[in-house]
Amino acid sequence: MGRKIKFLSILLILGALLLTSTGCNSSSDTSSGGSGNLTFAIWDTFQRDGMQEIVDLYHESHPDVNIEVQVTNWNEYWTKLEAGITSHTAPDIFWMHTTYILEYADAGILANVGDLFNPDDFSETALACAKGTNGEYYGVPKDKDTIGLIYNKELFDEAGVPYPDANWTWTELSNYSEQIYQKTGKYGFLAYNDAQIGYYPFVYQAGGYIINEEGGGFTDPATEKAIKYYVGLQDNDWCPDQNYFAQNSPGSTFFSGEGAMFLDGSWNLKNDLTDNEPMIGKWDVSVLPKCPDPPKGDGRATVSNSLTYATTADNPNLDQVKDFLEFLGTEEAQRIQGTTGTAIPAYKGLENTWVDWFKQKGYNVNADAFVQMFDYAQAMPNDQSKPSWQTSVTATLSQIYNKDLTYEEGLETMQGLVDDAMVGNS
Amino acid sequence: MQHKDLRRASDARWGLLLVAPTIIGLLVLNIWPFIQTIYLSFTNAKRFGGASLIGFNNYVRMFSSSEFWQATWNSIYFCILTVPIGIFLALLLAVALNSKIKGKVVFRAIYFLPMVVAPVAVAMVWNWMFNSDYGIINQILGGAHIYWLTNSHLAIISCAIVSIWSAIGYDAVLLLAGLQNIPKTLYEAADLDGATGVQQFFHITLPMVSPTLFMVMIMRLMSSLKVYDIVYMMISETNPALLNTQTLMYLFYRESFTIGNKGYGSAIAVWTVLLIGIVTVIQFWGQNKWVTYDI
Numbered sequence A: 001m002g003r004k005i006k007f008l009s010i011l012l013i014l015g016a017l018l019l020t021s022t023g024c025n026s027s028s029d030t031s032s033g034g035s036g037n038l039t040f041a042i043w044d045t046f047q048r049d050g051m052q053e054i055v056d057l058y059h060e061s062h063p064d065v066n067i068e069v070q071v072t073n074w075n076e077y078w079t080k081l082e083a084g085i086t087s088h089t090a091p092d093i094f095w096m097h098t099t100y101i102l103e104y105a106d107a108g109i110l111a112n113v114g115d116l117f118n119p120d121d122f123s124e125t126a127l128a129c130a131k132g133t134n135g136e137y138y139g140v141p142k143d144k145d146t147i148g149l150i151y152n153k154e155l156f157d158e159a160g161v162p163y164p165d166a167n168w169t170w171t172e173l174s175n176y177s178e179q180i181y182q183k184t185g186k187y188g189f190l191a192y193n194d195a196q197i198g199y200y201p202f203v204y205q206a207g208g209y210i211i212n213e214e215g216g217g218f219t220d221p222a223t224e225k226a227i228k229y230y231v232g233l234q235d236n237d238w239c240p241d242q243n244y245f246a247q248n249s250p251g252s253t254f255f256s257g258e259g260a261m262f263l264d265g266s267w268n269l270k271n272d273l274t275d276n277e278p279m280i281g282k283w284d285v286s287v288l289p290k291c292p293d294p295p296k297g298d299g300r301a302t303v304s305n306s307l308t309y310a311t312t313a314d315n316p317n318l319d320q321v322k323d324f325l326e327f328l329g330t331e332e333a334q335r336i337q338g339t340t341g342t343a344i345p346a347y348k349g350l351e352n353t354w355v356d357w358f359k360q361k362g363y364n365v366n367a368d369a370f371v372q373m374f375d376y377a378q379a380m381p382n383d384q385s386k387p388s389w390q391t392s393v394t395a396t397l398s399q400i401y402n403k404d405l406t407y408e409e410g411l412e413t414m415q416g417l418v419d420d421a422m423v424g425n426s
Numbered sequence B: 001m002q003h004k005d006l007r008r009a010s011d012a013r014w015g016l017l018l019v020a021p022t023i024i025g026l027l028v029l030n031i032w033p034f035i036q037t038i039y040l041s042f043t044n045a046k047r048f049g050g051a052s053l054i055g056f057n058n059y060v061r062m063f064s065s066s067e068f069w070q071a072t073w074n075s076i077y078f079c080i081l082t083v084p085i086g087i088f089l090a091l092l093l094a095v096a097l098n099s100k101i102k103g104k105v106v107f108r109a110i111y112f113l114p115m116v117v118a119p120v121a122v123a124m125v126w127n128w129m130f131n132s133d134y135g136i137i138n139q140i141l142g143g144a145h146i147y148w149l150t151n152s153h154l155a156i157i158s159c160a161i162v163s164i165w166s167a168i169g170y171d172a173v174l175l176l177a178g179l180q181n182i183p184k185t186l187y188e189a190a191d192l193d194g195a196t197g198v199q200q201f202f203h204i205t206l207p208m209v210s211p212t213l214f215m216v217m218i219m220r221l222m223s224s225l226k227v228y229d230i231v232y233m234m235i236s237e238t239n240p241a242l243l244n245t246q247t248l249m250y251l252f253y254r255e256s257f258t259i260g261n262k263g264y265g266s267a268i269a270v271w272t273v274l275l276i277g278i279v280t281v282i283q284f285w286g287q288n289k290w291v292t293y294d295i
Helices: A002-023 A045-061 A074-086 A098-106 A124-128 A153-159 A170-184 A195-205 A221-235 A250-255 A266-275 A318-328 A331-339 A351-360 A368-376 A386-401 A407-425 B002-040 B057-063 B066-098 B104-116 B119-130 B136-140 B155-180 B184-192 B197-225 B229-234 B248-259 B262-290
Strands: A037-042 A066-071 A093-096 A147-152 A187-189 A259-265 A283-286 A302-304 A308-310 A377-379
Touching: A037 A045, A037 A074, A037 A318, A045 A066, A045 A266, A045 A318, A045 A331, A074 B248, A093 A098, A093 A318, A098 A308, A098 A386, A124 A377, A147 A153, A147 A195, A147 A266, A147 A302, A147 A368, A153 A170, A153 A259, A170 A187, A170 A259, A195 A221, A195 A259, A195 A302, A195 A386, A221 A386, A221 A407, A250 A259, A250 A266, A259 A266, A266 A351, A283 A368, A302 A368, A318 A331, A331 A351, A351 A368, A368 A377, A386 A407, A386 B248, B002 B262, B057 B262, B066 B104, B066 B155, B066 B197, B066 B248, B066 B262, B104 B155, B119 B136, B119 B155, B119 B229, B155 B197, B155 B229, B184 B197, B197 B262, B229 B248, B248 B262
Parallel strands: A037 A066, A037 A093, A187 A259, A302 A377
Antiparallel strands: A093 A308, A147 A259, A147 A283
């Protein structure tokens, strides 16, 4: 009898140990009292210095307010933020991302910050990423970005192929990739399974869409054309397949000289340079190639995303936090992002401060290509249901890549996933 | 008489007071979340709560999902791959370390080292070694092109190899402690009776170390069934082998924290506890057949 009880209690304890993972996820942040100590959470370690400079500038005029910048990497950032919010120990100021802002804002978590900045000062795409579903602002626009084509000049020269320019279409992208592979033995365009830095820009170039008010756009003929082209690139010898990309990132492949082209976001330009010093001067940036025969539109597009600065509605020091948030939206603070090469400010007219940083540092890269693309950039597709379909859509696309599903079956499934999620959320 | 009773009562009170910190900690940090999780599994809780009861819907969805059954099998398969081989190797190692070889302390430290290294670092280094294009393992195999991490049959085996490698030193040290508790006199007596080394191992060492072996096995089985970190670090979201490697805890993390589906995630956690419970019941039931507690 005693043995049974002992045995059962052991089982209970073991079970409890396992289950703690959901219920207890304490955050290490300590909520600040009225002491003037604020925490500022971000996920990109390469932007730490830029953020610190903004904080320092604020500290100069507000010597009694100390703000600590905390970096957590992307995956843990969201787990930690969620736990912090649930336990009322969230950081005072934190970056918000388009993927999550609607879910957070609609749940009433984020403070309305519409009175802290003048929307006229900010770019349209950046404003789109700062709104809740109700159209109110729940984040102060931080930056804006575009996706560009990075290419290795040495490999192009070796293959005797002209550098990419605004006239390039998908045809040149494929044909020259083939030539580079033939002549140098290195990969051409590194097309891997990603949304923002992958098939999204191609979908918009063909005139397709990811979602609109009615539902998903995956069965739209233009979307289908783009995804067939983009996914199909891996059938070529000059493009590595998903086996390769599961083990090697396109960036590391490119910067070790094994591939001639890949897509990257403007926010990575600075660390692409500083992290790969031996490669400086050997590569450049171009605007994205366009779709040669788009079912809709003129074939030109890229996607533009924006981060925002946000806080929780129940923050105990809301006035103090809002004062800093207001400062973050001023031209002065926005400019620092540009003058430190950190990111393209969301504030209108400051784009060139970012471009100039690269010139001043003597990096011979065409940073301007990223800025030029704002003319035809599409805002990141978003909907409050996105967090619930994003993972399964990626998984389904993987099945198309693996040839477990045909294009038609896969796109049909993706469409269903998005539509169901949108119905389930409304 | 009365004096003795009072004394006993006061002893009991002291006893309770002394265990209170542990018990309270257990209640607050383990038991309460345990009950909460069971409750959540019957709700449609999203990222920020707002849960309403939906009966067995999460379980119905779970049991009709092929992905879930695949993940359950992956967890069990991972166990089958790691536990028997891992413990066998750990026991061999412990016996070797218990013998009179030179530099025993150094070897012990070397084998224990993987346990001290962060799982993230372990996974990163192994990822490089397993890399099919540039990795050292394929180089050693004469430029073979084996997809260690992306072949749907091999990927989970690769994860199992890393898991065995990182746990072997820890298990061996535990077993070594068990081995050192065996009285030397038993071996001396066996020597006098003319028993060979192998006979000594099977008739003295193995029975004597079986309680430790049993404990190591229980721990290893449980940690294998809830493996998460190694798979998460080694198999990326777009890996072609993901479906054949994602374990129950991987699925649980994704549902609960990435997608924000706390209710469904909790159902997966409850199922995993049941699974571990069943396996542990079988083990306790089976221990009578081979574990020796008395000489």
